[in-house]
Amino acid sequence: MLLKQFRIGPLENFTYLVAAGEGGEGVVIDPSFGVDPVLEEIDRLRVKVRYILNTHAHPDHVAGNDDVRARTGAKVGAHKAAELDQDLSFSDGDELTVGGIPFKVLHTPGHTPCSVLYLFEGNVATGDTLFVGECGRTDLPGGSNEQLYDSLFGKVLKLEDATVVLPGHDYGRTPSSTIGFERLNNYVLKPRTKAEFVRFMRS
Numbered sequence: 380m381l382l383k384q385f386r387i388g389p390l391e392n393f394t395y396l397v398a399a400g401e402g403g404e405g406v407v408i409d410p411s412f413g414v415d416p417v418l419e420e421i422d423r424l425r426v427k428v429r430y431i432l433n434t435h436a437h438p439d440h441v442a443g444n445d446d447v448r449a450r451t452g453a454k455v456g457a458h459k460a461a462e463l464d465q466d467l468s469f470s471d472g473d474e475l476t477v478g479g480i481p482f483k484v485l486h487t488p489g490h491t492p493c494s495v496l497y498l499f500e501g502n503v504a505t506g507d508t509l510f511v512g513e514c515g516r517t518d519l520p521g522g523s524n525e526q527l528y529d530s531l532f533g534k535v536l537k538l539e540d541a542t543v544v545l546p547g548h549d550y551g552r553t554p555s556s557t558i559g560f561e562r563l564n565n566y567v568l569k570p571r572t573k574a575e576f577v578r579f580m581r582s
Contacts, residue, residue: 380480380500381405383420384545384554388412390439391549395504398426399478406430406477407453408497408504409547410443417443418450429477430467433457434506434547435494437519458486461493469495485534489527490515496535502543503558509535509544511551514567517580524580528573536562 381403383396388411396417398405402425410417410431421428428451433441441463447453456467456475467475471486485496487508494515497504507515508530517524540559562568571579 381424381426382502385417385420386549386554387414387416388439388442392439393545393547393549393554394443395545396420396424396426396428397477397480397499398424398428399480401425403427404429404478405480406432406482407443407447408432408545409434409440409506410447411439412442414443414446418446421447421451427451427478428453430475431455432475432482432497432504433461433463433465434497434504434508435491436461436463437491437507440506440547458484458493458495471495487530487534489517489523489530491519492521492523492526494530498538498542501539501541502545503535503538504545504547505535506547509561509565510546510548511544511553511556511561512565513550514565515547524577525573527580528571528576531568532576536568 381398385394392411395408405426454466459468469484473484483498490507538558542558544556
């Protein structure tokens with residue numbers, strides 16, 4: 380499997396290119412502003428991008444959708460609640476296979492109502508639900524501390540410790556991590572009741 384991480388745009392976004400290999404079918408996850416380096420790598424590696432997978436609808440995670448779609452003809456997939464021009468509308472638990480790589484959709488509202496994770500081949504693209512050492516903010520329209528608690532403790536921490544965390548921004552001390560490392564070291568994931576978590580997020 381080919382997996383490339385690109386740090387692009389003014390908000391330290393991560394965009395991902397995932398494919399079966401050079402010349403194979405693949406996807407782009409969260410094309411951000413300034414997507415030209417991603418397009419150049421797609422051309423260089425001759426990847427046949429079939430889908431653009433958005434973790435949520437905030438502009439910095441979808442800004443490059445049109446450019447990638449224009450270059451590759453890829454279809455856009457996102458959660459059904461995302462206010463996006465989408466060709467595939469996902470629900471929790473849906474699966475999509477591209478180039479022999481299965482991608483599983485986990486709905487993780489909290490940062491936004493439409494936030495999802497994409498779980499594939501021992502990796503999880505977490506968007507703005509989970510960062511290295513942090514979590515996404517909940518003070519923007521549609522954010523919910525209660526829902527984020529359910530998403531983090533009910534879904535994210537149910538993943539295997541070896542699962543590689545591919546965050547939506549370069550906000551941590553490393554560009555990626557693992558669920559096990561975050562479980563032990565991310566202060567947001569310290570064991571708390573939902574009421575304690577809500578108070579913590581509001582403080």
